Structure formats: C-alpha cells, structure tokens
Amino acid sequence: MKNKTVLKNYQLKIKKLNYHNKLYFEKSNPAISDSDYDKLKKEILELEKNYKFLNHNKSPSKKVGFKPSKLFEKYEHKVKMLSLSNAFDTNDLKNFEKKIFNYLDKKIKLDYSVEPKIDGISASLTYINKKLTVGASRGDGKIGEVITENIKTIPDIPIKIENDNFPNEIEIRGEIFIRKKDFLKIKDNFANPRNAASGSLRQKDPKETKKIPLNFIAYTFGSFQNNNFKLQSDFLRDLKKWGFKTNKDNKILTNINELIDFHKEFEKKRFELDYDVDGLVYKVNDLNLQNRLGYTSNSPRWAIAHKFSADSANTKVIKIEIQVGRTGALTPVAKVEPVNIGGVVVSNATLHNEDEIDRKDIRIGDLVKIERAGDVIPHVIEVDKTKRSKSSKKFKFPTICPSCGSNTIKEFNTVTKKYDAVRRCTNDSFGCEKIAIEKLKHFISKEALNIDGLGKKVVEKFWDLNFIKKPQDIFSLDYNIITNLDGWGTQSVNNLKNSIENSKTVSLQRFIYSLGIRHVGIENAKLISDNIKNISNFIDLIKSKQFDSFLNIDGIGETQIKSLKNFFSNKSNISIVIELSSLLKIQSQILNGNGILKGKSFMFTGKLDGISRAEAKSLVEKNSGSTLSNVSKNLDYLVVGEKATNKKVEQAKTLGIDIISLEELKKLLN
Numbered sequence: 001m002k003n004k005t006v007l008k009n010y011q012l013k014i015k016k017l018n019y020h021n022k023l024y025f026e027k028s029n030p031a032i033s034d035s036d037y038d039k040l041k042k043e044i045l046e047l048e049k050n051y052k053f054l055n056h057n058k059s060p061s062k063k064v065g066f067k068p069s070k071l072f073e074k075y076e077h078k079v080k081m082l083s084l085s086n087a088f089d090t091n092d093l094k095n096f097e098k099k100i101f102n103y104l105d106k107k108i109k110l111d112y113s114v115e116p117k118i119d120g121i122s123a124s125l126t127y128i129n130k131k132l133t134v135g136a137s138r139g140d141g142k143i144g145e146v147i148t149e150n151i152k153t154i155p156d157i158p159i160k161i162e163n164d165n166f167p168n169e170i171e172i173r174g175e176i177f178i179r180k181k182d183f184l185k186i187k188d189n190f191a192n193p194r195n196a197a198s199g200s201l202r203q204k205d206p207k208e209t210k211k212i213p214l215n216f217i218a219y220t221f222g223s224f225q226n227n228n229f230k231l232q233s234d235f236l237r238d239l240k241k242w243g244f245k246t247n248k249d250n251k252i253l254t255n256i257n258e259l260i261d262f263h264k265e266f267e268k269k270r271f272e273l274d275y276d277v278d279g280l281v282y283k284v285n286d287l288n289l290q291n292r293l294g295y296t297s298n299s300p301r302w303a304i305a306h307k308f309s310a311d312s313a314n315t316k317v318i319k320i321e322i323q324v325g326r327t328g329a330l331t332p333v334a335k336v337e338p339v340n341i342g343g344v345v346v347s348n349a350t351l352h353n354e355d356e357i358d359r360k361d362i363r364i365g366d367l368v369k370i371e372r373a374g375d376v377i378p379h380v381i382e383v384d385k386t387k388r389s390k391s392s393k394k395f396k397f398p399t400i401c402p403s404c405g406s407n408t409i410k411e412f413n414t415v416t417k418k419y420d421a422v423r424r425c426t427n428d429s430f431g432c433e434k435i436a437i438e439k440l441k442h443f444i445s446k447e448a449l450n451i452d453g454l455g456k457k458v459v460e461k462f463w464d465l466n467f468i469k470k471p472q473d474i475f476s477l478d479y480n481i482i483t484n485l486d487g488w489g490t491q492s493v494n495n496l497k498n499s500i501e502n503s504k505t506v507s508l509q510r511f512i513y514s515l516g517i518r519h520v521g522i523e524n525a526k527l528i529s530d531n532i533k534n535i536s537n538f539i540d541l542i543k544s545k546q547f548d549s550f551l552n553i554d555g556i557g558e559t560q561i562k563s564l565k566n567f568f569s570n571k572s573n574i575s576i577v578i579e580l581s582s583l584l585k586i587q588s589q590i591l592n593g594n595g596i597l598k599g600k601s602f603m604f605t606g607k608l609d610g611i612s613r614a615e616a617k618s619l620v621e622k623n624s625g626s627t628l629s630n631v632s633k634n635l636d637y638l639v640v641g642e643k644a645t646n647k648k649v650e651q652a653k654t655l656g657i658d659i660i661s662l663e664e665l666k667k668l669l670n
Contacts, residue, residue: 003051003053006047006051006054007053007054009047010044010047010048010051010054010056011056013040013043013044013047014044014056014058014059016040017040017041017044017058017060018058020037020040041060041086042086042088044059044060045060060298072137072145072146072147072202073145073146074139074143074144074145074146075124075134075136075139075143075144075145075146076142076143076144077124077136077141077142077143077144077171077222078171078222078223079171079222079223080141080142080295081122081124081138081139081141081144081173081222082141082295082298082299082300083141083298083299084281084299084300084303084304084305085299085304085305086279086304086305086306086307087304087305087306087307088306088307090256090260092304092306093256093259093260093282093304093306094256096282096304097110097256099301100284100293100301100302103293103301104289104292104293109254110254110255110284110285110286110289111231111252111253111254111284111285111286112252112253112254112259112282112283112284112285113231113232113233113236113250113251113252113282113283113284113285114250114251114252114253114259114262114280114281114282114283115219115247115249115250115251115280115281115283116247116249116250116266116270116273116277116279116280116281117277117278117279117280117281117305117307118175118177118217118247118275118276118277119177119193119194119275119276119277119278119340120175120176120177120178120193120194120197120275120276121137121138121175121176121177121194121197121198121201122137122138122173122174122175122176123135123136123137123138123147123151123173123174123175123176123201123216124136124137124138124144124171124172124173124222125151125157125171125172125173125174126169126170126171126223127161127166127167127169127170127171127172128168128169129168129169130160130161130162130166130168131159131160131161132148132151132152132157132158132159132160133148134146134148135147135148135149135150135151135152135157136148137201141298145202147201147202149206150200150201150202150203150206150209151176151201152206153206153209153210153214154176154214154215154216156214156215156216156217156244156245157216157244158242158243158244161242161243162243163241163242163243165238165241165242166242167224167225167226167227168225168226169223169224169225170221170223170224170225171221171222171223171224172218172220172221172222172239172244173218173219173220173221173222174216174217174218174219174220174244175216175217175219176197176201176214176215176216177193177194177197177214177215177216177217177275177276178193178196178197178212178213178214178215178275179193179213179215179274179275180193180273180274180275180276180338180340181274182213183196183345184338186212187338187345192276192340192344192345193275193276193340194276196212197212197214200212200214201214215245215275216244216245217245217246217247218239218244218245218246219236219246219247219281220232220235220283221235227287229287230286230287230288231285231286231287232283232284232285232286232287232290233250233252233285235287236250249266252285253282259280259282259306262280263280263306263308266280267308267309268314270308271313271314271315271339272314276340277308278307278308279305279306279307279308280305280306280308281303281304281305281306282303282304282306283302283303284302284303289302290302290303311341311371311372312341312369312370312371312372312381313339313340313341313346313369313370314339314367314368314369314370314384315336315337315338315339315346315367315368315370316336316337316365316366316367316368317334317335317336317362317363317364317365317366317368317380318334318335318336318337318364319334319335319364320332320333320334320335320351320357320362320364320395321333321335322397322398322402323434324401324402324403324425324432324434324435324438325434325435325438326435326438326439326441326442326516327424327428327435327516327518328401328424328425328426328427328428328432328435329422329423329424330353330354330397330398330401330402330408330422330423330424330425331350331351331352331353331422332350332351332352332353332354332356332357332397333348333349333350333351334348334349334350334351334362334368334370334380335347335348336348336349336368336370339370341370341371341372341378344372346370346372346378348378349368349370349377349378349379349380350377350378350379350380351379351380352379352421353421353422353423354397354421354422354423355421356421357395357397358397360380360382360383361383361385361394362380362383362395363383363388363392363393363394363395364392364393364395365388365389365392366383366384366385366388366392367383367384367387367388368380368381368382368383368384369381369382369383369384397423399423401425401426401427401432401434403425403432403433403434403435404425404427404431404432404433404434404435406425406426406427406431406432407426408423408424408425408426409423409424409426410422410423410424411424428518428566428567428570429570429572429573430469430470430572430576431572433463436463436469436470437459437460437463438516439471439516440459440463440468440470440471441456441459442514442516443471443474443514443515443516444459444474444503445514446612446613447510447513447522447613447617448510448513448514449503449506449510449511449514450503450510450612451474451496451499451500451503452495452496452499453492453495453496453499454474454496454499454500462477467481467482470576471514471576471580472576472579472580472583474500475500475504475583475584477500479493479496479497482496504583504584504585505584505585505587506584506585506586506587507529507586507587507589508529508532508533508534508535508538508586508587508588508589509522509525509526509528509529509530509589510522510525511535511580511584511586512525512528512529512538513525515567515573515576515577517563517564517567518563518566518567519559519560519563520560520563520564522617522627523627523628524556524560526621527556528550528556529589530589531550532589533588533589534586534588534589535581535586535588538577539577539578539581542568542574542577543574545565545568545569547561547564547565547568548561550564594624595622595623595624595625596623596624596668596669596670597620597623597624597625597668597669598623598624598625599624600625600626600636600637601625601626601627601628601634601635601636601637602617602620602625602626602627602628602635602636602637602638602639602665603627603628603630603631603635603637603638603639603648604616604617604627604638604639604641605638605639605640605641605644605645605648605649606640606641606642606643606644606645607641607642607643608639608641608642608662609641609642609662611662616639616662616665619669620665623669631648631651631652631655631657632655633655635652635655635657636657636658637657637658637659637660637665638652638657638658638659638660639660639661639662639664639665640659640660640661641661641662
C-alpha cells in the first residue's frame, strides 16, 4: 500500500514538473519561482534515491529542459547541452567532491574554475572557418531550436572572428541575458529579465529581437576540433582574445572551504551587480579530468551549481509611504529600488506597522535586506546600519491620518493588556477617502456582490470622476456618460450594466460581508445571517443595537460584537444599509439541514479550474457543508487547486486531513 502511495506522489510530481518545464522553456512564462522549481526537482530525485522501483522517462534524472518548439527549425547538438546538478549547502558540496574522488578511485588535489551563474538563456554558437553559422537554443539538451538570425542581433556576439588562432570549427556556449538597468525600461511587458530574454529570442522576426537590449557572456565549449587546451581557465583567457565577453568575477579556487567562503561573500554583493545571478558554478579546472569524469544521464560529473538563497535580497529604501486600509489601519510600505527575488521583480516591501519601524529603526535611504517567501508579501528583515548616511533621520510615523486628517489611535487590547501595534484612523466610515475607496473595492469583490467589470482600478477612476462615493451610487451610474470614457465601449458598458443588475440579487450572508465590518469575515457573516434570517431583522437589530444577543452564537465573540457596535454607532453606516436594502433583493437565509455534505467542513487553497472559489464555497454550503478559513483539527477536507499554498497543505498532512482535488469534491456532490 505504501509503495502505491509513493508511486502516485512521484507521478504527480513528474506531471507537475513537466507542466512547469513547458511554461519555463517553451512559453517563457514560468508560474513558480526558481527556488520552488529547484525544490520540486530535488523532491523527485530524493524519491528516486529512496525508492529504487521509481522510474519515469520524463524524470529530471533522464531529461533536460523541454522539447523544442515546432515554430523553429530543429538543431541536434553535437555534444549534449546538459543542465548542472545543484548544491544548496556544505554537505552537497562535500558529496559532489566525494563522488569525484570515488569515480577517479583516488583523492587528488583539485582546482576549481568558479563563475557566477547568470540567470539567463543558454545558447550555442557554432563557428566554421571563423564565421558564425548556427545559433541555437538548448532545447531539451539534445535537440535545440535554430535562432541564428535572432542571435546575430546581439552586439556581444561576434559574427566573424579575426584572430588567427581561432579554431576552424568550434561550438561556443554561453548565457544570453538582460542587464537590470535595461530591464527597468521594459519591465511593464515582462515578469522578469529572464522572461524578457527568452521571449525576445523566440521572435520570428529578428527585428523584434533587436529591440531588446540583450547581452552575451561566454563560458565553455561544446564540440571542438583539435582542442589543445589543458585548463578551463586557459580557454576562458583565450575567449577574451577572440572577442568574446567573459565574466570579470571568474576565479580559480582550490578546495571546498574556499568555495564556501567565496559563495558567502559573493552572495552579499550579488545585488550590487548589474545582472541577475542565482548561484555560482564550480567546474573542475583540468580539462583532462573533465573528460575522464564525463557525464551522468543529465549532468556533468565535473561541475555543479551552488545556488543562492532565492528568498531574500539587498536593496535601498527610496521612501516610506503610509497606506490606509479598509478598516482604517495605517500600513507603512517601503518603496525600494527594484530587485529580483526568486524570479519576481520586487519594488515594494511592507514594514508592517509603527512598532516594527521603531524596533528595526528603518529609515529612508537605508540599505536593507528584504525577504519574500512563497505567497507572502515581501518585508524588510534587517537594516545594514554600517552603510547608513550620517545625515539620516529617524522616521516619524504620522499621528494624523494622511488621507483625511483625522486623529489616529492605537487601541488598547483588554486581553493582552497592551496597546495594539497597528495605528488606525478614527474616521472609520466613508468620510475618509482612502477607507471609502477600500470599502468600495471590498463591496464589489467576488465574495461580496461579485460585480465583474467594476474592478479595483475602475473603482478608483469612478471615485476620481465623482461617479461613486458610497455603495448605493453603483446602482445609479449614468451608463451614457461611461460609454464616452476612454477605454469604454458599448459592449463593455453593457457587460458592466448586466453585472450590476445581476448583483442586485444577493444572499443575506454576502450582503453582511460586503459591508466590510472589521472582524466580520465571510464565516462570521454566515453565522449572523443564520441567526437573524432576513434583512428586516438585521435592520431592526442595527437600529436597536442589541448586538450582545450574538454572544449566544458559537463562533461570535466580544471582538466581533465590539466591531459591530463601533460600525453602527456611525449613523452614515446605518443609512447606507437601509438604502441598500431598498435597492437590492437580499435573500433570506434558508438552511438546508439535510444536504449530502451535512456535518463536513471544507477549505479551499489555490486556483480552481472553471469555477470561482466563491461559487465553490456556495456549492458546499448549499449541500449543508461548512467552509473554514484556516486549517485546524475541525477541518475535514482541504480542496487543492493550482498554485496551492504549501504551508496549508503541509498543515493538513500533519493533522491527517483529507486533501482532495476539485474533481474529487464534485464526486462527493455526485
């Protein structure tokens, strides 16, 4: 039984890797970070190591990259362009060297040629009689794509070699990439520099490729007639003589300790470079030993890539902005010099709150280390105070709201007996512009009224045009005026009109949630709607302010009741609810107590195929099931979609919760 589970898990990982290979190599549009991709490969290889019966022709132990596109002529490499195995820590490096000694059957002194691993696109350049005849992509390592004309547009690549000592026939390999400063000019069109390089090389028209500022660094050779070189370092030296660019940070080191020390130092300065790197490459410098060591099925035995941490980067704080959220929370955000972390260009980092800024003493102009882990918003983890300017001044957090000028407060928590870390605007209604805009965005969101066509940007634009200031304004929009706006046509306006009309029929639960009351999420809204049954009872309740009766509801506590009291102490909020109740058809809560999912609880993570998460939750609840927002022992099923949150999946596994797909949920629903 265990072997069947292992096999199923293995096959799923292979399928997932192949999917991401296609996105990465063929579509130039990766859906996961490089670190997550490396982790997936490592998990597959570990499974194969621990369970010898596992075998698949699409395993990373057997294939490299992805099959070449049908859009380009195919090219068979005379010497395979294999990927490198990865090292992530000291033990990996020691094992790498140990395998070399074991293969050679003796321990010898090794020199290593060390070079930065540029995060770009591998390319093969074949020269015959000193002329570039074929430029090709790596493809699947064996078969690449002919992209000669595109490659010829790159200024760093010589079309003809003038040096007399250049071989009659040689294949030179290197990396095509875009410098950070150049990427900033085109960053709105691409996810990161590597995507930009890959996408431009795959253009059918070389004139389009020429528009992108591509660079080339040469680092090795493939096929080579009459190779008389003895050392990798000697070959790199002559590459420069022939007119190719090589990396100025290339080094020769002699043992594992030197490799580790250099890796630590280089990782610190990697973000000061004008190009993205994701590690260092170590090659046995002796070419005779390289030839003896040879290759495994998918990588050379004589080389390894020592990866950097993909979750953090050093950058500079340009300014600190204060954002005001839906609940009045003042959140400081650091605007930083753009930096690539794990394949994502980051220009903002949250500073969390006033206490966090004070504790870390974060200032404008500071050099900081920011971290991005999984789906978590990038945040500042430390400040390099040794590089702080003498004129630097401590950041003063505003005591008045930057949006409306109202006083801000830190609430006293009666449970912890401490003041909250978050400072809030006291104008918790539609009187504060930033709060009002965020409340409107919440009102039209998927789990609230779900108004397609009225997204966040449209809400901001309509606010600026004075079309919408309160939720009820949405239902009296002048569509004739909207039709004449830039970017709007008859069809898009009709779509918006239909979506707004459809949203008028809404469940009591969604309506309560749409109000954006602090601490009243979709689950609390359901508990309240189950209790009060209809909108008339809800209006009577907010007028009488008898919210203490909710203490009898399991799941509603003093925090929610205090929030309800505060929200409806504002007469404007009461009038908004009353006016909306006359504009909307708010359905009474009718409970189906005997549905097929009775007594079962569900939680969703990741993108579901063909159905929104809101609709999926609705399906569960219509069949007497319940939905939760956190993984706990009370959860029965975790429904996993694409790009699921790893942390939630791991928590579910630890607690023994059933992890199912959308298809399996459909089976439960017959």
